[in-house]
Amino acid sequence: MIRISGLGHRIGSARILDDISADLPRGALTALIGPNGAGKSTLLRLIGRLETLQTGQIALDGRDIRHTPTEALALRMAVLGQQTAIASRLRLRELVAFGRWPHHRGRPRPDDARIVEDALAAFGLLDLGGRFLDEVSGGQAQRAYLAMTVAQDTDWLLLDEPLNNLDMAHARALMARLAELVREQKKSVVTVIHEVNYAAAWADHVVAMKGGRIVARGAPHEVLTSGILTQLYDTPVEVGSHLGRPLILHHA
Amino acid sequence: MARRTVLLALAAGLAAVSAIWMLQGLPSGPARGFVLGLRAERLAGLVLVGASTGIATILFQTVAANRVLTPQIMGFDALYILLQTLLVAALGIAGFAALPVWAKFAGEVGVMALLSSLLFGALLGQGTRDIPRMILTGVILGVMFRALNAFIGRVLDPNEFAVVQQASFASFSKLDATLLPAGLVLTLVGGISAARMAGRLDVLALGRDSAISLGLRQGRFVPMVLALVAIMTSVATALVGPITFFGLIVAGLTHGMMRSARHADLLPAAALIAAITLVLGQLGFERLMGQAGFLSVGIEFAGGLFFLFLLIRGRIR
Amino acid sequence: MRLVPAGLAVLALLACASLTVGAASVSILDATRDPRAALILMESRLPRTLAVILTGAALAVAGVVLQALVRNRFVGPETTGTAESAALGLLAVSVWAPASPIWAKMVAASLAAMAGTALFVAVIRRIPVREVMLVPIAGLVLSGVIGSVATFVGWQTDLLQYVNAWLMAGEFSGVLAGRYELLWVAAAAAGLAWFAADRFAILGLGEGVATGLGLSPGGVMRLGLAVVAVVTAMVVTTVGMIPFVGLVVPNIVARVMGDNLRASIPAVAVLGAVLLLACDLLGRLVRFPYEIPVGTILGVVGAMIFLWLLYRRPAHG
Numbered sequence: 001m002i003r004i005s006g007l008g009h010r011i012g013s014a015r016i017l018d019d020i021s022a023d024l025p026r027g028a029l030t031a032l033i034g035p036n037g038a039g040k041s042t043l044l045r046l047i048g049r050l051e052t053l054q055t056g057q058i059a060l061d062g063r064d065i066r067h068t069p070t071e072a073l074a075l076r077m078a079v080l081g082q083q084t085a086i087a088s089r090l091r092l093r094e095l096v097a098f099g100r101w102p103h104h105r106g107r108p109r110p111d112d113a114r115i116v117e118d119a120l121a122a123f124g125l126l127d128l129g130g131r132f133l134d135e136v137s138g139g140q141a142q143r144a145y146l147a148m149t150v151a152q153d154t155d156w157l158l159l160d161e162p163l164n165n166l167d168m169a170h171a172r173a174l175m176a177r178l179a180e181l182v183r184e185q186k187k188s189v190v191t192v193i194h195e196v197n198y199a200a201a202w203a204d205h206v207v208a209m210k211g212g213r214i215v216a217r218g219a220p221h222e223v224l225t226s227g228i229l230t231q232l233y234d235t236p237v238e239v240g241s242h243l244g245r246p247l248i249l250h251h252a
Numbered sequence: 253m254a255r256r257t258v259l260l261a262l263a264a265g266l267a268a269v270s271a272i273w274m275l276q277g278l279p280s281g282p283a284r285g286f287v288l289g290l291r292a293e294r295l296a297g298l299v300l301v302g303a304s305t306g307i308a309t310i311l312f313q314t315v316a317a318n319r320v321l322t323p324q325i326m327g328f329d330a331l332y333i334l335l336q337t338l339l340v341a342a343l344g345i346a347g348f349a350a351l352p353v354w355a356k357f358a359g360e361v362g363v364m365a366l367l368s369s370l371l372f373g374a375l376l377g378q379g380t381r382d383i384p385r386m387i388l389t390g391v392i393l394g395v396m397f398r399a400l401n402a403f404i405g406r407v408l409d410p411n412e413f414a415v416v417q418q419a420s421f422a423s424f425s426k427l428d429a430t431l432l433p434a435g436l437v438l439t440l441v442g443g444i445s446a447a448r449m450a451g452r453l454d455v456l457a458l459g460r461d462s463a464i465s466l467g468l469r470q471g472r473f474v475p476m477v478l479a480l481v482a483i484m485t486s487v488a489t490a491l492v493g494p495i496t497f498f499g500l501i502v503a504g505l506t507h508g509m510m511r512s513a514r515h516a517d518l519l520p521a522a523a524l525i526a527a528i529t530l531v532l533g534q535l536g537f538e539r540l541m542g543q544a545g546f547l548s549v550g551i552e553f554a555g556g557l558f559f560l561f562l563l564i565r566g567r568i569r
Numbered sequence: 570m571r572l573v574p575a576g577l578a579v580l581a582l583l584a585c586a587s588l589t590v591g592a593a594s595v596s597i598l599d600a601t602r603d604p605r606a607a608l609i610l611m612e613s614r615l616p617r618t619l620a621v622i623l624t625g626a627a628l629a630v631a632g633v634v635l636q637a638l639v640r641n642r643f644v645g646p647e648t649t650g651t652a653e654s655a656a657l658g659l660l661a662v663s664v665w666a667p668a669s670p671i672w673a674k675m676v677a678a679s680l681a682a683m684a685g686t687a688l689f690v691a692v693i694r695r696i697p698v699r700e701v702m703l704v705p706i707a708g709l710v711l712s713g714v715i716g717s718v719a720t721f722v723g724w725q726t727d728l729l730q731y732v733n734a735w736l737m738a739g740e741f742s743g744v745l746a747g748r749y750e751l752l753w754v755a756a757a758a759a760g761l762a763w764f765a766a767d768r769f770a771i772l773g774l775g776e777g778v779a780t781g782l783g784l785s786p787g788g789v790m791r792l793g794l795a796v797v798a799v800v801t802a803m804v805v806t807t808v809g810m811i812p813f814v815g816l817v818v819p820n821i822v823a824r825v826m827g828d829n830l831r832a833s834i835p836a837v838a839v840l841g842a843v844l845l846l847a848c849d850l851l852g853r854l855v856r857f858p859y860e861i862p863v864g865t866i867l868g869v870v871g872a873m874i875f876l877w878l879l880y881r882r883p884a885h886g
Binding site: 403556559560 | 720867
């Protein structure tokens with residue numbers, strides 16, 4: 001479990017996060033949802049120690065992340081930020097192989113190569129393994145980054161808007177894969193999601209944020225209601241049902 | 253593998269160029285031994301300076317996450333010239349000339365390594381968060397150092413000023429052979445340290461978020477790399493003087509030739525390419541054009557043109 | 570437009586101060602009675618003050634035009650190879666036709682400056698727009714390339730001292746009546762820029778927008794190049810290159826007034842004049858009665874102002 005207590009964060013004079021406390025369950029797919037500027041990415045980045053903690057505490061499976069060496073954290077959680085262009089000229093296979101680095105620190109073993117191939121296969125990238133990052137489409141590059149995160153083989157996966165650039169088929173495939181990782185391999189996933197319906201269809205736990213605070217949390221059918229969502233996004237939202245899960249109608 | 257082939261070809265190229273350097277137009281008779289010895293010294297100097305600069309530039313560009321920056325562009329050269337001016341102003345020509353070569357070299361390397369570590373640390377210490385601002389800051393600081401230099405230059409008399417002018421242009425003929433052993437040791441140590449960092453440098457090159465996620469201790473690693481950059485750049489500059497765009501050319505050529513992002517490939521390639529460029533360039537200047545002293549001007553010119561060529565072709569990002 | 574009246578008031582104050590500062594103690598009020606005072610005033614103080622004002626205003630306006638042409642805030646006539654090209658043109662005339670009248674030299678310098686700036690713009694067009702930082706770096710490299718040619722030729726022809734003076738030591742101490750009038754030409758070019766301000770602003774939005782609004786992008790570009798080239802050539806020939814004015818002043822004004830050039834060019838001109846005059850005064854007072862060249866003062870002051878601009882707020886596009 002990730003326990004967040006009294007988290008606060010400012011950038012300059014702007015208060016981004018305001019006294020956030022929450023428990024993110026282990027062995028579940030947690031979705032962070034909310035309007036732009038709610039602080040979802042900042043929260044995720046703080047948990048993933050990509051930003052420096054200002055106020056509050058974050059404990060990962062009982063360990064305070066401020067006092068745990070980063071190498072140890074890398075074996076327990078993998079973080080995928082919103083990607084900026086890399087200057088490196090890497091082949092997809094090489095990029096994914098970096099996911100094994102926390103384990104072998106520069107001395108790869110045969111096991112590592114196998115895990116890399118598995119990760120490539122899981123994201124449909126085996127054919128593209130030899131292509132350079134700047135030669136493939138945005139969606140393919142995104143999947144490569146995801147494969148790298150999965151290859152890191154950690155208990156926790158933190159993903160910041162992983163569905164960006166992915167078309168329908170690949171977005172669904174990714175969410176299915178994440179759900180599978182949770183179900184079969186007992187991993188825990190926390191992901192910031194922009195399109196609420198993916199949270200509705202796949203998440204076990206939803207955390208809704210607005211203006212730097214958590215306004216609701218719980219199972220999808222508890223949080224993803226017309227009342228809560230209308231307030232959350234400041235726009236009229238109706239909620240139907242599909243395959244036993246909420247279906248959010250926000251388009252028109 | 254293609255990469256190995258390129259590295260081997262480069263090594264062969266260096267060997268070939270060195271052979272020409274040593275043997276072309278060799279006089280016969282008693283002068284032969286003397287000339288060979290002299291040429292060997294100069295060759296060692298060229299290779300050292302090249303290797304140091306090449307390696308330092310690759311390291312710097314990885315930390316800066318940018319292919320168009322070098323320590324020199326970021327104000328290093330201007331700082332060096334300022335230091336020379338201050339030395340001449342403080343000691344006078346006689347005092348400056350009387351400085352023991354050892355002391356001057358060690359002092360320069362020490363002071364420059366320290367100052368530039370501070371400079372680069374301040375500029376790049378925040379991680380690669382605000383690259384445009386950091387670039388501009390380095391450029392502006394360079395202009396500021398040059399202005400300060402011009403100011404102090406006004407205090408000097410014309411002879412003193414001429415001495416400073418001499419120090420502002422790199423000259424491979426002014427390399428003092430007694431410094432070669434020290435330079436060699438420093439370059440070797442630097443090169444080996446860089447080689448051992450190769451894996452971590454690859455991770456750093458993935459970008460801040462990925463590097464942190466993979467457990468790289470950025471706060472400790474980056475200053476280490478920058479310190480190494482500072483030392484190697486200081487050694488090269490203290491040996492022959494500043495050549496501003498040389499590192500840029502070498503880095504551009506290296507990335508262009510080695511279609512690889514692995515530092516295990518890039519670092520040796522950069523060292524070899526830099527050495528070949530310097531030896532070839534000096535060959536051209538000395539034996540073809542008959543002037544020993546203006547390699548640096550030639551490199552600025554040719555290097556700059558090459559850089560612009562790469563830019564236009566879209567090979568630099 | 571509040572900047573302009575306030576700026577003019579400050580300018581008037583500084584101008585009066587400038588008229589009173591100098592090695593000989595002269596009171597303005599005495600000018601009507603004392604022929605010696607009148608002489609100093611009319612032959613030295615007034616021309617110098619006017620020269621500084623004209624240069625500051627013209628350089629700042631040239632900077633803003635350049636930034637609109639290249640669509641990048643981080644350029645100025647000193648980072649585009651313009652000054653170096655002007656120097657090269659002057660060199661060429663001095664070597665091949667040393668007896669030419671001054672106007673011929675000016676024309677040569679201006680043409681060379683135009684060619685250099687056109688070359689810069691041609692190179693820049695090949696860089697993707699989002700690579701903001703490549704533009705000043707490319708400009709720096711181009712300056713270095715052209716500068717190295719100028720240095721080499723200067724060295725060969727023993728005109729290196731002149732080259733350095735043209736390129737590095739901008740100063741007004743040599744200004745006398747009859748020696749500075751070319752700066753009025755520079756000011757006229759800057760005035761022309763103001764008449765064409767709207768065109769430059771539209772061009773700054775992109776060639777597609779400009780064509781859609783019925784402008785010829787090529788024509789506007791050539792006009793802008795001519796303005797920048799003429800201003801730079803006049804300044805370089807008369808007093809040497811002054812750094813930072815063309816880079817810093819447009820940025821400061823843009824923060825307050827935005828990019829509407831018709832409104833902001835007068836403010837840019839006034840602020841440029843104020844900045845340069847203040848620095849010139851500083852240079853004259855700091856080690857009275859000796860003078861520190863304004864180029865040096867600006868190198869430091871301009872750098873600090875620019876750094877303050879850079880770090881005052883989080884990253885600005």
